[in-house]
Amino acid sequence: MPKTLSLPQVYSILRNHQGPQHWWPGETPDEIIIGAILTQNVAWKNVVKALDNLHSAGIYTLKDLDAFQVEAIAPLIRPTLYYNQKAMKLKTFTNFLRERYQFNLHRMFSEELQTLRSEMLKLKGLGPETVDSILLYAGSKPVFVIDAYTIRLLTRLGFTDKKMNYSQWQKFITERIPQDIALYNDFHAQIVCLCKDICRNKPRCENCPLTSYCTYYLKNKENPVASS
């Protein structure tokens, strides 16, 4: 049986192993928001290419983006998959930001948190993960981001074997760690940093500081045939 860990211990191990991450990988709140939409179901390196294309076209902010039509944006963000849909999602958000806040992100983030979150969730193309990423990383709001990496890691560590939806996962985690924006920020960053390189379907467990706690690893070690 694997040893059991608390969530704060998981964070502590990851941070000691990887160092503080200083996330999100974006220069400005505008770029964080654009990146949050573009990274939906795609690796970040593809997003970097799309951001380069946008920069080459003179687009750095959401206000810049607002001046372009969907048809002009789509080819610039081709590397991020589903580019037609994502071009529309970006325009949906710039419309929202222009009409409600005249492109003033500070004003937007001054809204009451749960009100803003539910308003953003009404926008077509922004689901809970994208909205929470924007709130936490662009707005410094105390919202824990759940993504596929988080679920994969915590499931493999044996925290739960129940199937949970997004809000159930969010509740599960926030009940077990202090409510702290810097912690929310860095914990999620630590998980992504770990999982994007070594916690995949074919795990390279030799570099993982959590291997001895990983039910998935231990099971495959006992029965390698089941690892595929």
Place this chain on the structure above:
DNA sequence: GTCCAGGGCCTAC
């Protein structure tokens, strides 16, 4: 050639 990435929407049960 195959597999699958830091989702979310829509439709059908």
Place this chain on the structure above:
DNA sequence: GTAGGCCATGGA
């Protein structure tokens, strides 16, 4: 409420 199809590039 949830399972499954769809969107449709690029790197390993």
